[in-house]
Amino acid sequence: MKKIDIFKKLRSSGLRPTKQRVEIAKFLFERDKTFHFTVESLDKLLAKKTTSKFALATIYNTVHAFKKAGHLSEVEVRGKKTYFDTNITNHHHFYDSETCELIDIDANDVVIQKIPKAPNGKKIKNVEVFINLKN
Amino acid sequence: MKKIDIFKKLRSSGLRPTKQRVEIAKFLFERDKTFHFTVESLDKLLAKKTTSKFALATIYNTVHAFKKAGHLSEVEVRGKKTYFDTNITNHHHFYDSETCELIDIDANDVVIQKIPKAPNGKKIKNVEVFINLKN
DNA sequence: TCCTAGTTTATAATTATTCTAAAGTAAAAA
DNA sequence: TTTTTACTTTAGAATAATTATAAACTAGGA
Numbered sequence: 001m002k003k004i005d006i007f008k009k010l011r012s013s014g015l016r017p018t019k020q021r022v023e024i025a026k027f028l029f030e031r032d033k034t035f036h037f038t039v040e041s042l043d044k045l046l047a048k049k050t051t052s053k054f055a056l057a058t059i060y061n062t063v064h065a066f067k068k069a070g071h072l073s074e075v076e077v078r079g080k081k082t083y084f085d086t087n088i089t090n091h092h093h094f095y096d097s098e099t100c101e102l103i104d105i106d107a108n109d110v111v112i113q114k115i116p117k118a119p120n121g122k123k124i125k126n127v128e129v130f131i132n133l134k135n
Numbered sequence: 136m137k138k139i140d141i142f143k144k145l146r147s148s149g150l151r152p153t154k155q156r157v158e159i160a161k162f163l164f165e166r167d168k169t170f171h172f173t174v175e176s177l178d179k180l181l182a183k184k185t186t187s188k189f190a191l192a193t194i195y196n197t198v199h200a201f202k203k204a205g206h207l208s209e210v211e212v213r214g215k216k217t218y219f220d221t222n223i224t225n226h227h228h229f230y231d232s233e234t235c236e237l238i239d240i241d242a243n244d245v246v247i248q249k250i251p252k253a254p255n256g257k258k259i260k261n262v263e264v265f266i267n268l269k270n
Numbered sequence: 271t272c273c274t275a276g277t278t279t280a281t282a283a284t285t286a287t288t289c290t291a292a293a294g295t296a297a298a299a300a
Numbered sequence: 301t302t303t304t305t306a307c308t309t310t311a312g313a314a315t316a317a318t319t320a321t322a323a324a325c326t327a328g329g330a
Contacts, residue, residue: 016295016296016297016307016308017296018295018296018307018308018309019295019309020308020309021308038286039286039287040286053310054309054310055309055310055311055312056287056310056311057287057288057289057309057310057311057312058308058309058310060286060287060288061308061309074213075213076211076212076213076265077211077213078209078210078211078212078217080285080286080317080318081285081286082213082286082287094253094254094257096257097260103254105250105251106251109249109250109251110247110249110250110251111247111248111249112245112246112247112248112264113246113247113248114244114245114246115240115244115245115264115266116240116241116244116245118229118266118268119229119238119268121270122229122231122268122269122270123268123269123270124266124267124268124269125232125267125268125269126266126267127264127265127266127267128264128265128266128267129247129250129262129263129264129265130211130262130263130264130265131250131253131259131261131262131263132259132260132261132262132263133253133254133257133258133259133260134257134258134259134260135256135257135258151275151276151277151326151327151328152327153276153277153278153326153327154278154326155277155278156277173317174317174318175317188279189278189279190278190279190280190281191279191280191318192278192279192280192281192318192319192320193277193278193279195317195318195319196277196278215286215287215316215317216316216317217317217318
């Protein structure tokens with residue numbers, strides 16, 4: 001994804017293309033595979049891979065802005081830290097608790113034959129399948 | 136569940152039946168339906184429903200001891216607080232984000248036809264299905 | 271009854287995250 | 301282009317859930 005596209009992506013979601021947002025966006029979205037991270041891991045990676053400095057609060061702000069704009073999704077992981085995913089399509093996850101690592105599962109690789117219907121007046125927003133791994 | 140059974144339950148899992156543990160166990164397990172809670176909600180309920188006093192740390196300790204002994208399970212819910220469930224059988228959940236409420240789904244009410252196999256050298260520990268609700 | 275290991279307690283520490291207020295910057299208006 | 305304004309970034313403080321600590325307490329065996 002070129003810089004110009006990053007600009008468009010930000011603009012189209014009402015986010016000013018500031019220096020920090022562009023840098024973070026480039027880091028997150030200029031890759032082939034999907035990327036899973038926590039704010040902490042992103043902070044460390046940015047420190048290592050870029051020359052800019054980022055306040056932690058900026059990383060929180062930016063990541064949440066991207067999430068709100070639909071460029072990132074937040075993943076259901078039990079634990080303290082929040083995980084984000086650059087894959088915003090509907091999909092599922094393996095979780096390796098040994099390494100605290102998430103692995104994407106394509107929505108087509110999971111087929112659910114039967115689920116109960118939502119209770120009284122509620123509707124189903126989405127179904128997340130989470131497969132915990134062990135060694 | 137009678138008091139004597141609470142004692143047995145604790146004993147058999149290597150937990151001394153102290154005043155606090157017995158009180159908390161009675162509160163958690165002497166009920167027909169499964170019970171979902173956070174440490175915070177449990178603390179409030181104990182304060183309201185019992186005459187004893189409990190340090191917050193004791194509630195954390197006790198709940199984790201019960202979890203370790205297999206009397207409680209921890210539920211996959213995104214968010215800050217950890218949810219526990221007195222239903223320790225393999226089952227799934229609805230989650231109502233409006234009310235922050237969990238609802239059990241019997242394992243038999245979910246049939247998964249296809250899941251991918253675990254990656255390289257890993258095995259599947261368990262599969263959790265989480266159905267988010269909306270209004 | 272006495273002893274000892276396991277428990278409870280109040281409080282401090284930790285950790286992830288959010289808030290705040292001042293300084294900085296993008297981009298619209300003049 | 302300059303000015304203005306609203307949005308951003310920043311460092312550090314505040315918050316909230318949880319865990320650690322260390323002293324006082326207690327269950328249960330000797």
